[in-house]
Amino acid sequence: MEETYSIQLRALGDSLKEAEARAEFAERSVQKLQKEVDRLEDELVNEKEKYKSISDELDVTFSELTGY
Template sequence: MEDDRVAILEAQLAQAKLIAEEADKKYEEVGRKLVMMEQDLERAEERAEHSDAKIVELEEELRVVGNNLKSLEVSEEKATQREETFEEQVKGLGAQLKEAEARAEFAERSVQKLQKEVDRLEDDLTG
């Protein structure tokens, strides 16, 4: 009976050792997985920090580009206004040019008439 009891206890001990070894293996496996997950988490946090920094950088760049766009829009509006002013000046100068050309043609005809009159008078005096 004592031998049976010892055999049972030894069998239970052997089974307990197997269970303990299996538990140790699972513990080690879980430990390795935990280390890998912690490393993954650390890399993910680093990527998140890098992404956050990139977001801040891009937001600043977007703000600068937005300000540049506003400045260019204002410059374009001013240029358009200057262009309209120049076009009005060109129209006015075109009208002045036509008027001056008309006066010049009239003056040339008057000069020709007067020259003919002078020539005629000179002919009368000499003739």
């Protein structure tokens, strides 16, 4: 009986170690993905600013061409 408990305890300990390893891997993956999301968000903001600048410049050019 005691040996059965010991075997079960070892099996549970192994399962716990495996679950902890999977959780650590998942956490690292989440961190990497969050960094990529942050980078893409920054890139999007920069591109929106460029678009706004170009759009404003086109508006000024159009106004100059039409005499308004």
